[in-house]
Amino acid sequence: MAVIQVPTINDHAQDFDRLFDLWNRVNGDSLEVVFDFSSCNFIRQNGVAFLGGLARLIQYRQGRVDFKWGTLQRNIFTNLAQNGFLAAFGFPKSAWLGNSIPYREDSFQDKDAVINYLKTRWIGHKWVQAHISERLQDSMIGKVWEIYANAFEHGQSPTGVFSCGQYYPDQQELKLTVVDFGIGIPAKVRLHFRHDPRALHISASNCLQWAFKRGHSTGTEGISRGVGLDLLKEFVKINKGGLDLFSHEGCARVDEKIDMVANRTSFFEGTLVNITLKCDESFYHFSDETVEGPLF
Amino acid sequence: MKIIIINEKIGANCITLEDGQQIYDAIYPELSAGKPVELDFDKVKIFASPFFNSAIGRLLKDIEPDALNRLLVFKNLNPDGMVVLKRVIENSKQYYSNENTRKTIDEILLAQGEDQ
Numbered sequence: 001m002a003v004i005q006v007p008t009i010n011d012h013a014q015d016f017d018r019l020f021d022l023w024n025r026v027n028g029d030s031l032e033v034v035f036d037f038s039s040c041n042f043i044r045q046n047g048v049a050f051l052g053g054l055a056r057l058i059q060y061r062q063g064r065v066d067f068k069w070g071t072l073q074r075n076i077f078t079n080l081a082q083n084g085f086l087a088a089f090g091f092p093k094s095a096w097l098g099n100s101i102p103y104r105e106d107s108f109q110d111k112d113a114v115i116n117y118l119k120t121r122w123i124g125h126k127w128v129q130a131h132i133s134e135r136l137q138d139s140m141i142g143k144v145w146e147i148y149a150n151a152f153e154h155g156q157s158p159t160g161v162f163s164c165g166q167y168y169p170d171q172q173e174l175k176l177t178v179v180d181f182g183i184g185i186p187a188k189v190r191l192h193f194r195h196d197p198r199a200l201h202i203s204a205s206n207c208l209q210w211a212f213k214r215g216h217s218t219g220t221e222g223i224s225r226g227v228g229l230d231l232l233k234e235f236v237k238i239n240k241g242g243l244d245l246f247s248h249e250g251c252a253r254v255d256e257k258i259d260m261v262a263n264r265t266s267f268f269e270g271t272l273v274n275i276t277l278k279c280d281e282s283f284y285h286f287s288d289e290t291v292e293g294p295l296f
Numbered sequence: 297m298k299i300i301i302i303n304e305k306i307g308a309n310c311i312t313l314e315d316g317q318q319i320y321d322a323i324y325p326e327l328s329a330g331k332p333v334e335l336d337f338d339k340v341k342i343f344a345s346p347f348f349n350s351a352i353g354r355l356l357k358d359i360e361p362d363a364l365n366r367l368l369v370f371k372n373l374n375p376d377g378m379v380v381l382k383r384v385i386e387n388s389k390q391y392y393s394n395e396n397t398r399k400t401i402d403e404i405l406l407a408q409g410e411d412q
Contacts, residue, residue, distance in 0.1 A: 115309050115342065138341045139376045145311050145344045153313075153346075193401045202401075206408045210400070215387045223313075224353045224391030227345040227383050295370070296361035296385055 001032040001066075005039045009047030011175070011274055013264075016246055019050045020268040023181075026054060027269075031063040037071040045164040046177040046274050048085055048103050053162035053270075055089065056105065057181045060159050065089075083164060101125075101165030101176070108160065109152035111145075118144060122165050122176060131172065131279040139284075140277060143235045146228035147178045147273050154218060155182030155271060172279045173241075181270040185211050185247040192218040204250030205261040212252060212261070232275075233259070241278050247271040297332045297369075298323070303339040310343050310377070316350025323351075327359055327367050338372040343380045352381065353388035361389070 007018045026033050055065045069091055080086050084095030085103040095102055101122050118141045151161045157180035165176040189207035193199035210216050217225030233254050236243045242255040249267045253260050300322055306315045323333045
């Protein structure tokens with residue numbers, strides 16, 4: 001059995017490299033893996049979602065996964081118990097409500113289940129409810145649904161979609177990570193342009209840039225698409241929040257001032273979106289839009 | 297005029313392609329026959345682009361914008377829904393007027409060449 005040390009996972013760029021290194025180390029069939037937390041001092045929502053998805057990927061590939069729960073520091077143990085991660089992997093302790101937003105696995109698109117999770121568990125915390133109006137909450141949920149919709153529709157993940165969140169009351173921030181272990185955006189874009197042999201040479205970052213542009217989508221059913229990521233980006237900028245997306249060796253960062261894509265040295269097959277939203281109503285100006293002139 | 301109460305047919309969350317398809321199936325025959333339709337979004341709270349892409353954006357493939365302006369009425373659509381709808385319509389008009397993917401890949405590779 002291979003013992004894999006889970007490192008400390010924050011949500012800075014190098015933390016994602018550490019996560020993708022874990023993926024590279026277990027990227028094979030019929031592996032027997034034990035995750036050991038002796039070297040882990042902290043694990044954020046991105047680490048929880050990724051680790052859960054990775055464990056399911058190993059199991060899907062006929063492998064076996066064990067967790068050395070005894071190596072968890074007390075604060076991490078409490079966090080993983082509270083958000084339901086421990087229970088999801090067989091530890092006999094039920095989740096409870098707190099600052100951790102539950103770890104979640106979706107093997108298929110169940111809109112009511114996901115919306116219920118976002119509404120009652122992610123944005124439904126009494127602290128969030130006290131800071132932002134119901135109208136803004138609904139708007140946030142709609143934008144975050146775009147991440148799930150892309151993951152379910154384009155991810156082609158055999159194991160589904162994994163998510164986890166966290167509140168940071170001191171920073172007035174609400175975070176959510178959504179990850180799938182499907183084919184990844186660069187592969188999907190290259191496949192979309194397969195009629196042209198040059199498509200094989202499009203870099204991962206340029207694939208992401210294409211996918212982020214309004215009106216661009218790999219959907220082939222003859223329906224205009226490609227508005228979701230654009231709406232999400234726009235919302236994140238107004239919100240003064242942040243969005244990080246990783247797929248293959250490509251990454252994208254969007255915040256109030258930055259809108260960039262780049263290639264990194266680390267690689268994982270799939271797509272991870274980590275979103276940070278500010279719970280501050282003052283950034284928003286909902287105008288009561290009326291239809292001025294023709295809509296079409 | 298055919299009136300569709302969206303909350304009764306779909307619920308309070310208009311977010312998926314599948315739900316959009318239901319609305320499209322209900323309104324396309326009427327609109328293509330030149331008959332008016334009203335979509336009432338009362339009590340609908342959450343909107344996302346896949347729903348409008350499938351329900352409304354597709355209409356522009358076969359029906360002229362002028363006809364849609366005349367025949368299709370949106371009632372009780374909240375501001376957030378209106379933002380998503382407007383973006384989808386704008387995108388759809390562009391999509392059905394230009395599907396030149398060859399040009400797009402040329403643009404990507406050109407940008408890539410400039411980066412290197």
